[in-house]
Amino acid sequence: MEQAYWKYAKEMELDKYLTLWHASFVGWPKSYPSPSGKDQITNWLTGAASKGLTMKSYELVGRPLR
Numbered sequence: 001m002e003q004a005y006w007k008y009a010k011e012m013e014l015d016k017y018l019t020l021w022h023a024s025f026v027g028w029p030k031s032y033p034s035p036s037g038k039d040q041i042t043n044w045l046t047g048a049a050s051k052g053l054t055m056k057s058y059e060l061v062g063r064p065l066r
Contacts, residue, residue, distance in 0.1 A: 002060060010055040014042045 001020055008017035021038050028035040029044070036043075048054075 006058045006060065009045055010058060012045060012049060014045065017042060017045070 005017070005020055008014075008020070018038065018041065021041055023038060025038045025041065026035050027041075031044075032040075
């Protein structure tokens with residue numbers, strides 16, 4: 001799922017990205033003033049894209065869990 005998270009984020013596949021999150025998800029991103037739900041989970045991607053920023057590459061390091 002971690003591989004999918006970054007792949008979908010890089011490719012701006014927001015519909016697929018959203019499938020990784022539970023419908024009842026609530027989190028508190030560092031840059032947010034309060035907790036937010038799944039309906040706001042792609043804001044970091046769309047916000048960056050609106051500024052012309054794109055993810056060029058990513059690399060996950062470490063070994064897979066067995």
